[in-house]
Amino acid sequence: xxxxxxxxxxxxxDPLFVRTGRLMQPTPFAERLAEPIRQSCALIDRxxxxxxxxxxxxxxxxxxxxxxxxxxxxxxxxxxxRLQKLAPHITxxxxxxxxxxxxxxMASGEVDLALGLFPSLKTGFYEQRLYxxxxxxxxxxxxxxxxxxxxxxxxxxxxxxxxxxxxxxxAFDQIIKxxxxxxxxxxxxxxxxxxxxxxxxxxxxxxxxxxxxRSFSHLAKIKFLKPPFKIPNYDIKxxxxxxxxRDPMNRWMRGVVAELFLGDRGTSGRRSRRQLD
Numbered sequence: 001x002x003x004x005x006x007x008x009x010x011x012x013x014d015p016l017f018v019r020t021g022r023l024m025q026p027t028p029f030a031e032r033l034a035e036p037i038r039q040s041c042a043l044i045d046r047x048x049x050x051x052x053x054x055x056x057x058x059x060x061x062x063x064x065x066x067x068x069x070x071x072x073x074x075x076x077x078x079x080x081x082r083l084q085k086l087a088p089h090i091t092x093x094x095x096x097x098x099x100x101x102x103x104x105x106m107a108s109g110e111v112d113l114a115l116g117l118f119p120s121l122k123t124g125f126y127e128q129r130l131y132x133x134x135x136x137x138x139x140x141x142x143x144x145x146x147x148x149x150x151x152x153x154x155x156x157x158x159x160x161x162x163x164x165x166x167x168x169x170x171a172f173d174q175i176i177k178x179x180x181x182x183x184x185x186x187x188x189x190x191x192x193x194x195x196x197x198x199x200x201x202x203x204x205x206x207x208x209x210x211x212x213x214r215s216f217s218h219l220a221k222i223k224f225l226k227p228p229f230k231i232p233n234y235d236i237k238x239x240x241x242x243x244x245x246r247d248p249m250n251r252w253m254r255g256v257v258a259e260l261f262l263g264d265r266g267t268s269g270r271r272s273r274r275q276l277d
Contacts, residue, residue, distance in 0.1 A: 054248035056087035063253055064093045066102060066114040069191045074211045075115060078260055086256065099165075106241040112250055114239040115257065117171055121239045128254065130261040134233045135172055136213050138196065139205045141221040146205070152228040159186030161198050161206040171234055172207055181229060196220045236261075 009016055016030040026034070054061075067075065072094060083092065095111045103121060105111040114121065121127065137155070139146045146154060160183050163170060176183070186204055189195055192212060199206050200220025208216075213224055238257050244250040 054252050056090070056252055058089065059087060059249070060089045060091075061249060062091040062093055063249065064095050064110065064112045066095045066097070066105070066111045067116050069193055070209060070212045071116050073193065073215050074209075075261070079257065082256055082260060106239070107243065109244070112240070112244065113253060113257070116236060117234055118237075118239055124242050125239050126242060126245055127237045127239045128258060128262075129235045129237050130258065131236050132233045133209045133211060133236050135207050135227060135231045136210050137205055137207050137225040137227050138199055138213050138216075138222045139225060140200050140202065141223050143203060143205075143223075145203070146225065148225075150205070150225045150228055155205070155228050156182050157184060159184045159204050161187045161189065161195050161202075161204045163190070163192050163195060163208075164188045165190060172231070175231055179229065192216075196222055 005016065012029065012033075014029045015027055016033075017024045017026055019025075065076070065079075076094065080092065083090065095105065097105055097111070099118070099120070102111065102114060102118065103125075106114065106121070107124070115130075137150050139150070145158065162173075162185050187198060189198070192208065195206055195208065196213075196216035196219050198204065200222050207227060210224070213222070216222070238254060240250055240254065
């Protein structure tokens, strides 16, 4: 105490407390310091007692997802149905950015959670597997050349509708390129949404994820066909940046997403150990 008082006397150039008889009495300057110090101590006490919490039922915060247009069709309606009940006042935003900017957007907080297939999210990110997806071929229900199955020759000669996003090669494109599989491309579109209608009203075919095909089946009369060659399944995951690993809202939202899609087939959240390119 004596050492602390000596330092304060030196800082303020005032004795602060002086002995009067057997007591120590504050100087006028020390008395003027009392109230601002009392307020500062109260502020520190309130700060230390704060809790990093999130109340979904009353929160009005905005949460930003990043997902493909397939994710918007397949997964977003399921998520929003649940959020409408659990967190009716929050605002959900789906970010519209190029995938090559995703890492920076998540590190800055512009994007909270990414759902889909994003192998570029490596060091500094956590991921959780939600479910396994597979590809199917689709054709109009009364296609004149295709019955209940499609042959590899039909796949290679019947014109295809293909989704080609700017600056991004799809997972299916990468797979068939590695396998040396050829196809005739008749139409390229930037999004999946218009694809089923184009297929349903033409003799073209397409290869898309199964869940997307199921969602699109109400838009056009299409049939699902097993691809005539082996295509490995791929995992849909949720990804988040390490800065927000303990953020209460992010943790809560990840729990909601996991409950909706994980079932008993996924794995627990783990930090990616892969290195940045």
